[in-house]
Amino acid sequence: MNSSNQTATILCAASAIAEGRAKAFNVNGKAIFAVKKLGKFYLYRNRCPHLGSELEWEDNAFLNSDGSFIQCHTHGALFEIENGLCVSGPCAGASLISVANQVRDGQLYVLNYPA
Numbered sequence: 001m002n003s004s005n006q007t008a009t010i011l012c013a014a015s016a017i018a019e020g021r022a023k024a025f026n027v028n029g030k031a032i033f034a035v036k037k038l039g040k041f042y043l044y045r046n047r048c049p050h051l052g053s054e055l056e057w058e059d060n061a062f063l064n065s066d067g068s069f070i071q072c073h074t075h076g077a078l079f080e081i082e083n084g085l086c087v088s089g090p091c092a093g094a095s096l097i098s099v100a101n102q103v104r105d106g107q108l109y110v111l112n113y114p115a
């Protein structure tokens with residue numbers, strides 16, 4: 001999996017995150033989180049582009065009530081799960097920082113992180 005300049009860090013078994021759910025991780029001191037939607041994983045830094053705070057309001061609670069958006073608990077900003085774009089709230093038009101990832105042999109990896 002590794003090329004000469006690519007690192008891969010295992011996060012968890014892909015099955016450890018249920019469909020439509022999210023999970024927080026700490027990689028080398030950096031907070032990130034993963035969301036699983038329609039079988040795909042989307043990973044972001046756990047840092048709101050508005051004030052820089054972490055997004056969840058309790059452990060692994062990164063989504064709004066119907067699971068359709070990532071939501072920041074501080075001021076309610078909503079972010080698209082697939083691309084991290086803020087579509088509502090004080091940082092509308094800004095984006096979460098995406099984190100490259102890969103599923104291989106049933107394991108979820110973060111790639112080239114921290115960049």
Ligand code: FES
Pocket residue numbers: 048049050051052053072073074075076077089090091
């Ligand atoms: S800190 Fe996230 S919306 Fe204000």
